Amino acid sequence: MLRYVGRRVAGLALVLLIVLTLVFFMLRAAPGGSAEAYLGMNPTPEKVAEVERRLGLDQPIWVQYGTFVGNLLTGDFGRSLFSDRPVIDIIAERLPVTLELSLIAFVFWVAVGLYVKGVLPSSGWVHFGDDPVENLRTVILPAFALGLGSGAIIARTLPASMIDIAQADYVSFARAMGMPERHILRRITARNAIIPTATVIGLTATPSRRRTASSRS
Structure with missing residues:
Protein backbone atom coordinates (compact mmCIF):
# COMPACT_ATOMS: atom_id res chain seq x y z
CA MET A 1 0.00 0.00 0.00
CA PHE A 77 6.25 31.84 -5.15
CA GLY A 78 7.51 35.36 -5.79
CA ARG A 79 5.50 38.57 -5.79
CA SER A 80 2.48 39.49 -7.86
CA LEU A 81 3.19 41.81 -10.77
CA PHE A 82 -0.14 43.56 -10.26
CA SER A 83 -0.52 43.96 -6.48
CA ASP A 84 3.20 43.69 -5.56
CA ARG A 85 2.26 41.29 -2.75
CA PRO A 86 3.72 37.84 -2.04
CA VAL A 87 1.86 35.27 -4.10
CA ILE A 88 1.77 32.87 -1.15
CA ASP A 89 -0.22 35.48 0.84
CA ILE A 90 -2.73 35.86 -1.99
CA ILE A 91 -3.15 32.07 -2.20
CA ALA A 92 -3.59 31.85 1.58
CA GLU A 93 -6.38 34.46 1.43
CA ARG A 94 -8.33 32.61 -1.23
CA LEU A 95 -7.57 29.03 -0.22
CA PRO A 96 -10.25 28.75 2.53
CA VAL A 97 -12.99 29.84 0.12
CA THR A 98 -11.74 27.46 -2.56
CA LEU A 99 -11.57 24.53 -0.16
CA GLU A 100 -15.02 25.27 1.25
CA LEU A 101 -16.59 25.49 -2.21
CA SER A 102 -14.83 22.32 -3.35
CA LEU A 103 -15.93 20.39 -0.26
CA ILE A 104 -19.55 21.51 -0.49
CA ALA A 105 -19.63 20.79 -4.22
CA PHE A 106 -18.16 17.33 -3.60
CA VAL A 107 -20.73 16.52 -0.93
CA PHE A 108 -23.55 17.91 -3.06
CA TRP A 109 -22.70 15.92 -6.18
CA VAL A 110 -22.06 12.73 -4.21
CA ALA A 111 -25.50 13.13 -2.64
CA VAL A 112 -27.06 13.80 -6.03
CA GLY A 113 -25.28 10.81 -7.54
CA LEU A 114 -26.49 8.49 -4.77
CA TYR A 115 -30.00 9.92 -4.89
CA VAL A 116 -30.54 9.62 -8.65
CA LYS A 117 -29.20 6.07 -8.76
CA GLY A 118 -32.15 3.90 -9.63
CA VAL A 119 -34.41 6.96 -10.04
CA LEU A 120 -32.93 8.54 -13.16
CA PRO A 121 -31.01 6.54 -15.79
CA SER A 122 -27.38 7.50 -16.37
CA SER A 123 -27.48 6.69 -20.09
CA GLY A 124 -29.82 5.85 -22.94
CA TRP A 125 -32.69 7.66 -24.59
CA VAL A 126 -36.34 6.78 -25.23
CA HIS A 127 -38.41 8.48 -27.93
CA PHE A 128 -41.13 10.74 -26.57
CA GLY A 129 -43.76 9.06 -28.74
CA ASP A 130 -42.90 5.63 -27.33
CA ASP A 131 -42.97 6.57 -23.63
CA PRO A 132 -43.27 10.26 -22.62
CA VAL A 133 -42.47 9.60 -18.95
CA GLU A 134 -39.37 7.52 -19.71
CA ASN A 135 -38.28 10.13 -22.26
CA LEU A 136 -38.32 12.82 -19.57
CA ARG A 137 -36.41 10.57 -17.16
CA THR A 138 -33.64 10.03 -19.72
CA VAL A 139 -33.16 13.71 -20.55
CA ILE A 140 -33.35 15.30 -17.08
CA LEU A 141 -29.71 14.67 -16.10
CA PRO A 142 -28.05 15.62 -19.43
CA ALA A 143 -30.33 18.68 -19.77
CA PHE A 144 -29.40 19.79 -16.25
CA ALA A 145 -25.70 19.32 -16.96
CA LEU A 146 -25.91 21.26 -20.25
CA GLY A 147 -27.92 24.12 -18.76
CA LEU A 148 -25.97 24.53 -15.55
CA GLY A 149 -23.18 26.66 -17.04
CA SER A 150 -25.53 28.93 -18.99
CA GLY A 151 -27.78 29.25 -15.96
CA ALA A 152 -24.86 30.56 -13.92
CA ILE A 153 -24.12 33.22 -16.57
CA ILE A 154 -27.76 34.33 -16.66
CA ALA A 155 -27.95 34.37 -12.86
CA ARG A 156 -25.02 36.82 -12.78
CA THR A 157 -26.29 38.95 -15.68
CA LEU A 158 -29.71 39.84 -14.29
CA PRO A 159 -28.56 41.19 -10.88
CA ALA A 160 -25.69 43.08 -12.51
CA SER A 161 -28.10 44.67 -15.00
CA MET A 162 -30.49 45.64 -12.21
CA ILE A 163 -27.67 47.26 -10.24
CA ASP A 164 -26.57 49.28 -13.29
CA ILE A 165 -30.12 50.39 -14.09
CA ALA A 166 -30.81 51.32 -10.46
CA GLN A 167 -28.08 53.98 -10.81
CA ALA A 168 -29.55 55.48 -14.00
CA ASP A 169 -30.84 59.05 -14.08
CA TYR A 170 -34.43 58.12 -14.93
CA VAL A 171 -34.57 55.85 -11.86
CA SER A 172 -33.36 58.71 -9.67
CA PHE A 173 -35.96 60.95 -11.29
CA ALA A 174 -38.69 58.40 -10.48
CA ARG A 175 -37.58 58.35 -6.84
CA ALA A 176 -37.55 62.14 -6.74
CA MET A 177 -41.12 62.18 -8.07
CA GLY A 178 -42.19 60.04 -5.12
CA MET A 179 -42.80 56.74 -6.92
CA PRO A 180 -42.88 53.83 -4.44
CA GLU A 181 -39.73 51.71 -4.39
CA ARG A 182 -41.61 48.50 -5.23
CA HIS A 183 -43.04 50.15 -8.35
CA ILE A 184 -39.59 51.36 -9.38
CA LEU A 185 -38.21 47.85 -8.94
CA ARG A 186 -41.02 46.15 -10.81
CA ARG A 187 -41.96 48.63 -13.53
CA ILE A 188 -38.61 50.26 -14.33
CA THR A 189 -35.61 48.35 -13.02
CA ALA A 190 -36.82 44.79 -13.67
CA ARG A 191 -38.30 45.55 -17.10
CA ASN A 192 -35.16 47.25 -18.35
CA ALA A 193 -32.89 44.60 -16.85
CA ILE A 194 -34.69 41.92 -18.84
CA ILE A 195 -33.37 43.38 -22.13
CA PRO A 196 -29.64 42.60 -21.67
CA THR A 197 -30.56 39.35 -19.92
CA ALA A 198 -32.65 38.27 -22.92
CA THR A 199 -29.68 39.08 -25.15
CA VAL A 200 -27.44 36.84 -23.07
CA ILE A 201 -30.05 34.08 -23.18
CA GLY A 202 -30.16 34.33 -26.97
CA LEU A 203 -26.37 34.25 -27.26
CA THR A 204 -26.07 31.20 -25.03
CA ALA A 205 -28.91 29.37 -26.78
CA THR A 206 -27.62 29.90 -30.32
CA PRO A 207 -24.44 27.76 -30.00
CA SER A 208 -26.55 25.02 -28.40
CA ARG A 209 -28.87 24.94 -31.39
CA ARG A 210 -25.90 24.80 -33.73
CA ARG A 211 -24.30 21.94 -31.84
CA THR A 212 -27.60 20.04 -31.82
CA ALA A 213 -28.05 20.51 -35.55
CA SER A 214 -24.47 19.48 -36.33
CA SER A 215 -24.75 16.38 -34.13
CA ARG A 216 -27.97 15.31 -35.89
CA SER A 217 -26.42 15.80 -39.31
Whole structure:
Protein backbone atom coordinates (compact mmCIF):
# COMPACT_ATOMS: atom_id res chain seq x y z
CA MET A 1 0.00 0.00 0.00
CA LEU A 2 2.75 2.45 0.92
CA ARG A 3 4.64 1.56 -2.25
CA TYR A 4 1.53 2.26 -4.34
CA VAL A 5 0.96 5.61 -2.62
CA GLY A 6 4.63 6.47 -3.10
CA ARG A 7 4.44 5.73 -6.81
CA ARG A 8 1.32 7.86 -7.15
CA VAL A 9 2.89 10.77 -5.30
CA ALA A 10 6.07 10.51 -7.37
CA GLY A 11 4.03 10.44 -10.58
CA LEU A 12 2.05 13.48 -9.46
CA ALA A 13 5.25 15.35 -8.61
CA LEU A 14 6.69 14.51 -12.04
CA VAL A 15 3.57 15.71 -13.84
CA LEU A 16 3.57 18.90 -11.78
CA LEU A 17 7.22 19.54 -12.62
CA ILE A 18 6.54 19.01 -16.34
CA VAL A 19 3.58 21.39 -16.27
CA LEU A 20 5.53 24.06 -14.39
CA THR A 21 8.43 23.70 -16.82
CA LEU A 22 6.16 24.08 -19.83
CA VAL A 23 4.48 27.14 -18.30
CA PHE A 24 7.86 28.69 -17.49
CA PHE A 25 9.25 28.38 -21.02
CA MET A 26 5.94 29.29 -22.69
CA LEU A 27 5.83 32.53 -20.71
CA ARG A 28 9.41 33.30 -21.67
CA ALA A 29 8.65 32.58 -25.35
CA ALA A 30 5.48 34.71 -25.43
CA PRO A 31 5.59 38.13 -27.12
CA GLY A 32 6.45 40.97 -24.76
CA GLY A 33 7.44 39.88 -21.29
CA SER A 34 6.83 40.20 -17.59
CA ALA A 35 8.51 43.59 -17.44
CA GLU A 36 6.22 45.03 -20.13
CA ALA A 37 3.17 43.53 -18.38
CA TYR A 38 4.27 45.11 -15.11
CA LEU A 39 5.03 48.55 -16.57
CA GLY A 40 2.07 48.81 -18.92
CA MET A 41 2.00 50.16 -22.45
CA ASN A 42 4.98 51.90 -24.06
CA PRO A 43 7.53 51.58 -21.25
CA THR A 44 10.92 53.19 -21.68
CA PRO A 45 13.91 50.90 -22.27
CA GLU A 46 15.45 52.15 -19.03
CA LYS A 47 12.39 51.13 -17.01
CA VAL A 48 12.27 47.73 -18.74
CA ALA A 49 15.94 47.12 -17.97
CA GLU A 50 15.44 48.14 -14.34
CA VAL A 51 12.47 45.79 -13.83
CA GLU A 52 14.23 42.93 -15.62
CA ARG A 53 17.24 43.37 -13.37
CA ARG A 54 15.06 43.45 -10.25
CA LEU A 55 13.13 40.34 -11.31
CA GLY A 56 16.21 38.49 -12.50
CA LEU A 57 15.01 38.40 -16.10
CA ASP A 58 18.36 39.64 -17.36
CA GLN A 59 19.98 36.33 -16.34
CA PRO A 60 20.44 33.41 -18.77
CA ILE A 61 17.34 31.29 -19.23
CA TRP A 62 18.79 28.24 -17.44
CA VAL A 63 19.72 30.40 -14.45
CA GLN A 64 16.17 31.79 -14.35
CA TYR A 65 14.75 28.28 -14.51
CA GLY A 66 16.99 27.04 -11.70
CA THR A 67 16.01 30.00 -9.53
CA PHE A 68 12.35 29.39 -10.38
CA VAL A 69 12.44 25.72 -9.34
CA GLY A 70 14.53 26.45 -6.25
CA ASN A 71 12.12 29.13 -5.07
CA LEU A 72 9.16 26.79 -5.56
CA LEU A 73 10.83 24.05 -3.52
CA THR A 74 11.38 26.49 -0.65
CA GLY A 75 7.80 27.83 -0.79
CA ASP A 76 8.76 31.16 -2.35
CA PHE A 77 6.25 31.84 -5.15
CA GLY A 78 7.51 35.36 -5.79
CA ARG A 79 5.50 38.57 -5.79
CA SER A 80 2.48 39.49 -7.86
CA LEU A 81 3.19 41.81 -10.77
CA PHE A 82 -0.14 43.56 -10.26
CA SER A 83 -0.52 43.96 -6.48
CA ASP A 84 3.20 43.69 -5.56
CA ARG A 85 2.26 41.29 -2.75
CA PRO A 86 3.72 37.84 -2.04
CA VAL A 87 1.86 35.27 -4.10
CA ILE A 88 1.77 32.87 -1.15
CA ASP A 89 -0.22 35.48 0.84
CA ILE A 90 -2.73 35.86 -1.99
CA ILE A 91 -3.15 32.07 -2.20
CA ALA A 92 -3.59 31.85 1.58
CA GLU A 93 -6.38 34.46 1.43
CA ARG A 94 -8.33 32.61 -1.23
CA LEU A 95 -7.57 29.03 -0.22
CA PRO A 96 -10.25 28.75 2.53
CA VAL A 97 -12.99 29.84 0.12
CA THR A 98 -11.74 27.46 -2.56
CA LEU A 99 -11.57 24.53 -0.16
CA GLU A 100 -15.02 25.27 1.25
CA LEU A 101 -16.59 25.49 -2.21
CA SER A 102 -14.83 22.32 -3.35
CA LEU A 103 -15.93 20.39 -0.26
CA ILE A 104 -19.55 21.51 -0.49
CA ALA A 105 -19.63 20.79 -4.22
CA PHE A 106 -18.16 17.33 -3.60
CA VAL A 107 -20.73 16.52 -0.93
CA PHE A 108 -23.55 17.91 -3.06
CA TRP A 109 -22.70 15.92 -6.18
CA VAL A 110 -22.06 12.73 -4.21
CA ALA A 111 -25.50 13.13 -2.64
CA VAL A 112 -27.06 13.80 -6.03
CA GLY A 113 -25.28 10.81 -7.54
CA LEU A 114 -26.49 8.49 -4.77
CA TYR A 115 -30.00 9.92 -4.89
CA VAL A 116 -30.54 9.62 -8.65
CA LYS A 117 -29.20 6.07 -8.76
CA GLY A 118 -32.15 3.90 -9.63
CA VAL A 119 -34.41 6.96 -10.04
CA LEU A 120 -32.93 8.54 -13.16
CA PRO A 121 -31.01 6.54 -15.79
CA SER A 122 -27.38 7.50 -16.37
CA SER A 123 -27.48 6.69 -20.09
CA GLY A 124 -29.82 5.85 -22.94
CA TRP A 125 -32.69 7.66 -24.59
CA VAL A 126 -36.34 6.78 -25.23
CA HIS A 127 -38.41 8.48 -27.93
CA PHE A 128 -41.13 10.74 -26.57
CA GLY A 129 -43.76 9.06 -28.74
CA ASP A 130 -42.90 5.63 -27.33
CA ASP A 131 -42.97 6.57 -23.63
CA PRO A 132 -43.27 10.26 -22.62
CA VAL A 133 -42.47 9.60 -18.95
CA GLU A 134 -39.37 7.52 -19.71
CA ASN A 135 -38.28 10.13 -22.26
CA LEU A 136 -38.32 12.82 -19.57
CA ARG A 137 -36.41 10.57 -17.16
CA THR A 138 -33.64 10.03 -19.72
CA VAL A 139 -33.16 13.71 -20.55
CA ILE A 140 -33.35 15.30 -17.08
CA LEU A 141 -29.71 14.67 -16.10
CA PRO A 142 -28.05 15.62 -19.43
CA ALA A 143 -30.33 18.68 -19.77
CA PHE A 144 -29.40 19.79 -16.25
CA ALA A 145 -25.70 19.32 -16.96
CA LEU A 146 -25.91 21.26 -20.25
CA GLY A 147 -27.92 24.12 -18.76
CA LEU A 148 -25.97 24.53 -15.55
CA GLY A 149 -23.18 26.66 -17.04
CA SER A 150 -25.53 28.93 -18.99
CA GLY A 151 -27.78 29.25 -15.96
CA ALA A 152 -24.86 30.56 -13.92
CA ILE A 153 -24.12 33.22 -16.57
CA ILE A 154 -27.76 34.33 -16.66
CA ALA A 155 -27.95 34.37 -12.86
CA ARG A 156 -25.02 36.82 -12.78
CA THR A 157 -26.29 38.95 -15.68
CA LEU A 158 -29.71 39.84 -14.29
CA PRO A 159 -28.56 41.19 -10.88
CA ALA A 160 -25.69 43.08 -12.51
CA SER A 161 -28.10 44.67 -15.00
CA MET A 162 -30.49 45.64 -12.21
CA ILE A 163 -27.67 47.26 -10.24
CA ASP A 164 -26.57 49.28 -13.29
CA ILE A 165 -30.12 50.39 -14.09
CA ALA A 166 -30.81 51.32 -10.46
CA GLN A 167 -28.08 53.98 -10.81
CA ALA A 168 -29.55 55.48 -14.00
CA ASP A 169 -30.84 59.05 -14.08
CA TYR A 170 -34.43 58.12 -14.93
CA VAL A 171 -34.57 55.85 -11.86
CA SER A 172 -33.36 58.71 -9.67
CA PHE A 173 -35.96 60.95 -11.29
CA ALA A 174 -38.69 58.40 -10.48
CA ARG A 175 -37.58 58.35 -6.84
CA ALA A 176 -37.55 62.14 -6.74
CA MET A 177 -41.12 62.18 -8.07
CA GLY A 178 -42.19 60.04 -5.12
CA MET A 179 -42.80 56.74 -6.92
CA PRO A 180 -42.88 53.83 -4.44
CA GLU A 181 -39.73 51.71 -4.39
CA ARG A 182 -41.61 48.50 -5.23
CA HIS A 183 -43.04 50.15 -8.35
CA ILE A 184 -39.59 51.36 -9.38
CA LEU A 185 -38.21 47.85 -8.94
CA ARG A 186 -41.02 46.15 -10.81
CA ARG A 187 -41.96 48.63 -13.53
CA ILE A 188 -38.61 50.26 -14.33
CA THR A 189 -35.61 48.35 -13.02
CA ALA A 190 -36.82 44.79 -13.67
CA ARG A 191 -38.30 45.55 -17.10
CA ASN A 192 -35.16 47.25 -18.35
CA ALA A 193 -32.89 44.60 -16.85
CA ILE A 194 -34.69 41.92 -18.84
CA ILE A 195 -33.37 43.38 -22.13
CA PRO A 196 -29.64 42.60 -21.67
CA THR A 197 -30.56 39.35 -19.92
CA ALA A 198 -32.65 38.27 -22.92
CA THR A 199 -29.68 39.08 -25.15
CA VAL A 200 -27.44 36.84 -23.07
CA ILE A 201 -30.05 34.08 -23.18
CA GLY A 202 -30.16 34.33 -26.97
CA LEU A 203 -26.37 34.25 -27.26
CA THR A 204 -26.07 31.20 -25.03
CA ALA A 205 -28.91 29.37 -26.78
CA THR A 206 -27.62 29.90 -30.32
CA PRO A 207 -24.44 27.76 -30.00
CA SER A 208 -26.55 25.02 -28.40
CA ARG A 209 -28.87 24.94 -31.39
CA ARG A 210 -25.90 24.80 -33.73
CA ARG A 211 -24.30 21.94 -31.84
CA THR A 212 -27.60 20.04 -31.82
CA ALA A 213 -28.05 20.51 -35.55
CA SER A 214 -24.47 19.48 -36.33
CA SER A 215 -24.75 16.38 -34.13
CA ARG A 216 -27.97 15.31 -35.89
CA SER A 217 -26.42 15.80 -39.31
